Amino acid sequence: MIVRTIVVGVDGSENAQRALDWAVTLAEPSGARVVAVHALGLLDRLEHEHVPTASHRDEILDEFRSTWCAALDAAACADERVVVDGTPADVILGAAIEHDADIIVVGERGSGGGPARDLGSTSRRVLEGAGRPVLVVPQEQSA
């Protein structure tokens, strides 16, 4: 099995950062390319503030490429940094198809709770729709 392309969801959160680190860890020894994907919703978070994406689009793109994807700068692998309008699960699944990903890496959102809460779980929706291997990276557990 050869891994050529890894799609990873990146949103600036700590957990997404861990997902990106895992994507790099998988990519470096295999020579795979990492496609980092960010979903542009109606709103986004910059400097811990919710902002409309329409009026902050350029700032979000800059932040995504230069800060949220900084781990790729020092990584020994090829990468692509992509921003797409839509919801996270749709955008990640769409990118996996478009880039013919061998594996998807996403952070697990920590909402917890019963089955109804899976409704808003990006990782669950990616798992259900991916049709290919998915690595779900859990949040860091506090000691």
Next chain:
Amino acid sequence: MLVLSALGELDRHDTGDWHPERPARLEAVRLGIADALGPTGDGIVSVAPRAATQEEIVRVHSAHYVWSLEHLAADGGGELDPDTPVSAGSWDTARFAAGAGLAVIDELATRDAGIGFAAVRPPGHHARPGMGMGFCLLNNVAIAAAALAEQGERVLIVDWDVHHGNGTQDAFWEDPRVLYVSMHQSPMYPGTGRVGETGGVSAPGATINFPFPAGTTGEMYRRAIDDVVTDAAAAFSPTWVLISAGFDAHRDDPLAGHELAAGDYAELATRVAALAPRDGRLAIFLEGGYELAALRRSVAATVGRLTGTFETDEAPTHAGPGADTIGAVQVFRERLREGRTS
């Protein structure tokens, strides 16, 4: 006469202090209606919202999604995506928001007169059959259109919210009983609504999308109606016309980059109302609009024009980009008429 169903105290959808889709929007709408019709409410027929039934909701949404949404709220809430919070009161609010539209339709049908207005939140047009998104939980206009279609009606939905109504498009993609028209900014969330999205194999041409670039003015929205939609509607021959009325294409709105003024909404309202077959067959469903003063002025302009009671002093806008989009839509529709798909 305005047949109005407003959520009022039934609004218990708590999105948080930071969220632009907030309860104050409905107060802005109330003030806009008062600006148009006067503070005494003369000319308003108030209709109490009712909760949409399970049967009415599942004409559009999957039973699994409906169950999950209800239980997410019952469990105290959560979110559908980073844009779309759900609070403990969201399920009931969403049911009443959808039911308000149904109540308006019923009242219009009974009276056979008036303009309907469902002044509700959360908005609905992004809510897809299997999942809400983009601030939307249940698709209010789609639930109303599905109810009408079930009664044998032919429904034209004109969506002038600045974001593409992907949920409404999905709901009627294969349904020739509903003609869905959207004018929206592109590229922009939710990333759908391209010119080539014209309906499924069972409903070719029953979806019309105008993905206008940033900077588009009201002139292009008006030309879209004049140059394309009027003919399409004449061929479709709707028995009802529903407006998915977002007011976030206004130049002051922070969630988009179109340049409309309140006067543009008055002009659009005139044109869309002319597509209805007779009095009592036009209903407005509130979608977006997040700058409260602009929302108030735009609602006043729309309602005032339709009821003949008020004219805004915010003049319609002209020029700017977008003509290419209209031309592309015309090319696609010509291909459809000729039976070509590419």
